[in-house]
Amino acid sequence: MIEVVNLTKTFKKVNAVDQVNFYIEPGEIVGLLGPNGAGKSTTIAMLSTLVPPTSGDVLLQQQSVLKNPASLRKVLGVVPQEIALYEELTARENLLFFGNLYKMQKDQLKNRVDTVLQQIGLQHESKKIVKHYSGGMKRRLNIGVAMLHEPDYLIMDEPTVGIDPQSRNHILETVKKLNTESNKAIIYTSHYMEEVEYLCNRIYIMDKGRIIASGTKDEIKAILSSENTILVKLEKHSNDFLSELMSQPLLSNINAKEAEISFTVAKGINYLPTLLTLCEMHHVTLKSYEVKEPTLEDIFLHLTGRALRN
Amino acid sequence: MFLALIQKQMKILLRSRSELLMLFVMPIILITILSFALGSLMEGNSEMTKVELAIVLHDNEEEQLNEFRKVASETFPINDEMEKQMKQMLPISMLLEQLTKSEEMKEFIHVTELKPNEFENARKSEEFSAIIEVPEHFTVNFLTSIFMEGDQPAFNVYVNESEPITSTVVKNILDFYQQQYTFFTALAKNGFLSDEMTVPTPEIKSEIQTVDTETKINSSIYYTFSMSVMFILFIAGTIAGQSFLEKNMHIFDRILLARIHPLTYLASMIVSTVVIAFIQVAILFAFAYFAFGISLNQWGLTILLTLLLAIVVGGITALLSSINYRSNSANASNIFSNALVSILALLGGSFFNISGLSPVLGKIGMWTPNGAALDGYLKLAQNGSLSDIQHNLMNLAVMAIVLIVCAVLLFPKRGGIA
Ligand SMILES: Nc1ncnc2c1ncn2[C@@H]1O[C@H](COP(=O)(O)OP(=O)(O)O)[C@@H](O)[C@H]1O
Ligand SMILES: [Mg+2]
Numbered sequence: 001m002i003e004v005v006n007l008t009k010t011f012k013k014v015n016a017v018d019q020v021n022f023y024i025e026p027g028e029i030v031g032l033l034g035p036n037g038a039g040k041s042t043t044i045a046m047l048s049t050l051v052p053p054t055s056g057d058v059l060l061q062q063q064s065v066l067k068n069p070a071s072l073r074k075v076l077g078v079v080p081q082e083i084a085l086y087e088e089l090t091a092r093e094n095l096l097f098f099g100n101l102y103k104m105q106k107d108q109l110k111n112r113v114d115t116v117l118q119q120i121g122l123q124h125e126s127k128k129i130v131k132h133y134s135g136g137m138k139r140r141l142n143i144g145v146a147m148l149h150e151p152d153y154l155i156m157d158e159p160t161v162g163i164d165p166q167s168r169n170h171i172l173e174t175v176k177k178l179n180t181e182s183n184k185a186i187i188y189t190s191h192y193m194e195e196v197e198y199l200c201n202r203i204y205i206m207d208k209g210r211i212i213a214s215g216t217k218d219e220i221k222a223i224l225s226s227e228n229t230i231l232v233k234l235e236k237h238s239n240d241f242l243s244e245l246m247s248q249p250l251l252s253n254i255n256a257k258e259a260e261i262s263f264t265v266a267k268g269i270n271y272l273p274t275l276l277t278l279c280e281m282h283h284v285t286l287k288s289y290e291v292k293e294p295t296l297e298d299i300f301l302h303l304t305g306r307a308l309r310n
Numbered sequence: 311m312f313l314a315l316i317q318k319q320m321k322i323l324l325r326s327r328s329e330l331l332m333l334f335v336m337p338i339i340l341i342t343i344l345s346f347a348l349g350s351l352m353e354g355n356s357e358m359t360k361v362e363l364a365i366v367l368h369d370n371e372e373e374q375l376n377e378f379r380k381v382a383s384e385t386f387p388i389n390d391e392m393e394k395q396m397k398q399m400l401p402i403s404m405l406l407e408q409l410t411k412s413e414e415m416k417e418f419i420h421v422t423e424l425k426p427n428e429f430e431n432a433r434k435s436e437e438f439s440a441i442i443e444v445p446e447h448f449t450v451n452f453l454t455s456i457f458m459e460g461d462q463p464a465f466n467v468y469v470n471e472s473e474p475i476t477s478t479v480v481k482n483i484l485d486f487y488q489q490q491y492t493f494f495t496a497l498a499k500n501g502f503l504s505d506e507m508t509v510p511t512p513e514i515k516s517e518i519q520t521v522d523t524e525t526k527i528n529s530s531i532y533y534t535f536s537m538s539v540m541f542i543l544f545i546a547g548t549i550a551g552q553s554f555l556e557k558n559m560h561i562f563d564r565i566l567l568a569r570i571h572p573l574t575y576l577a578s579m580i581v582s583t584v585v586i587a588f589i590q591v592a593i594l595f596a597f598a599y600f601a602f603g604i605s606l607n608q609w610g611l612t613i614l615l616t617l618l619l620a621i622v623v624g625g626i627t628a629l630l631s632s633i634n635y636r637s638n639s640a641n642a643s644n645i646f647s648n649a650l651v652s653i654l655a656l657l658g659g660s661f662f663n664i665s666g667l668s669p670v671l672g673k674i675g676m677w678t679p680n681g682a683a684l685d686g687y688l689k690l691a692q693n694g695s696l697s698d699i700q701h702n703l704m705n706l707a708v709m710a711i712v713l714i715v716c717a718v719l720l721f722p723k724r725g726g727i728a
Contacts, residue, residue, distance in 0.1 A: 050567070086561065
């Protein structure tokens, strides 16, 4: 198990990371979700012992690794937010180079490189210079390099930023497989809530250097358990109808976009009959009625009053 | 693992076209131009046509000087010392003197002074290999830039591209003149300009006589060595620049995560530099052998001298990288390649023999890696023995140790965010 305890990093009086605690057990996928500037990368840099924390500790099996990071680095694979590859070398040359740094045996390394190329789907383009790769291919190789030495823990810092949907899906599937088939523990950092929601069992939500919520997906969603969000579509927009809704004491957070209206209502209340009556009164036709599960996006909005993506 | 670090450096260099051009092709071109074109001209090769050079003056230098006196005297009093310096720094007199002073120059350059109204015709007629146009107020602007504030004005130079060799020669001379001027400006600004200093004529003699022996060195030998020791310095800027890229792209983080000690990484940079330096020197010397028939007569000592020079350059690579890493910018290696190399080359005598200008500067030159090595190579070319180059080897060894120690102390022992 890797743990960080009261991890804090201060840059010139700015608390980039403030008293952060979290842990990851072998074999689980943990999400670290937060908007740009939340402090995710700084947390990762401290966790991987590349940046010394201002205060706090990093533990591997209950042992601090700050003084002697070798034991942690051995079991850790880090996918940095940046494309940390040699642009002038081919994919295979990059993998062989980093493999050599890990002092892997020649034959073993060759096999391993082939396996990794297969996993990241670059086996047919392994002899191309990285400079000529698409953004998605670079991102895939960026991941490949980190898993070369078969680490038990993989830390991925925004591995899908700025790439096409197809590459993104490929990466998400690769990550899922790494967890289910190779039993790797993964810390997945992102500001895309749907990725974190799709991949992770446990989630930490971070904002302005602090963890503002944590738990399993269900636990986090329970934060909004007292309310349901309801989305209705009308045949056409009606001002009278909207005013009527506004005056209803049971409803809150009313948002209208043309003929689409969303609002929240306390859980346990079936509002459909009332709504139908109101429709009849104002001569509007209801096209659809949908009770929405709260998303991580809604929860972030609820906790901070801001949208996850600005 | 260490081998992988070096292999990687070689592969990257081999695939960077502009760097290859800079390190291997440029020096070959320069050696050729300097020793072939200049050399044969200096030797009075009659096949070479005389360079017809025109100079167009828009102002009278005396009047300009008076004008400057008037402007300057409003800001500060002009004493005798200043007066002397101003006379010494008159740019046009200096250029003309440089172009016509020595016999060798007169032999291959003919200077015609043109009036401003003759300029257009002269340009069209292709009668001249090059025309130097001195714009209006040049002298005033020039003196202002030195004694007060302001940008240094520039000549307009029109070369006749249909005469490639002669126009190259002219470009070279003007470059040289520019070097001198920048140098003198720096001296003047720091109050070092004194009466004894005179503008040196470019080293155009085809034979350079050295003090201690009678063996003569021709210009191709001189320029082979002087360009080699200059261009070897660019390796340091190149490798240090690439290494900063590794930090900037977070590749250095990956290297640390693979449990490679930062000093192992630093050592790999030094060794890569040494290897590349050897390859470069080997290529340049091989070229000199095939092009000019220059052969080395002291293999062992030449290799020893080259090895020490290469290690010093490795030390520079390491120090530049350390500063780059510390300051989190590639400034150190950029400034080195863009400015420091030229100053080192000037001090080390790659353009002309600086000890002729000032013995003190000559001594300083022996404490530049290129200067110490150039002097050593020239001594070896005159059948010098180990005891003759002992001094050079000592200086290089001291420089190597100092540079490497500083680099090791300075190099950050962690990665990530600075
Ligand atoms: N080296 C640094 N110096 C100063 N401030 C920094 C540095 N690195 C990050 N920060 C600041 O710390 C905060 C967190 O940044 P970061 O960890 O990169 O966030 P995220 O990865 O969540 O986008 C930001 O406000 C950023 O500007
Ligand atoms: Mg980040």
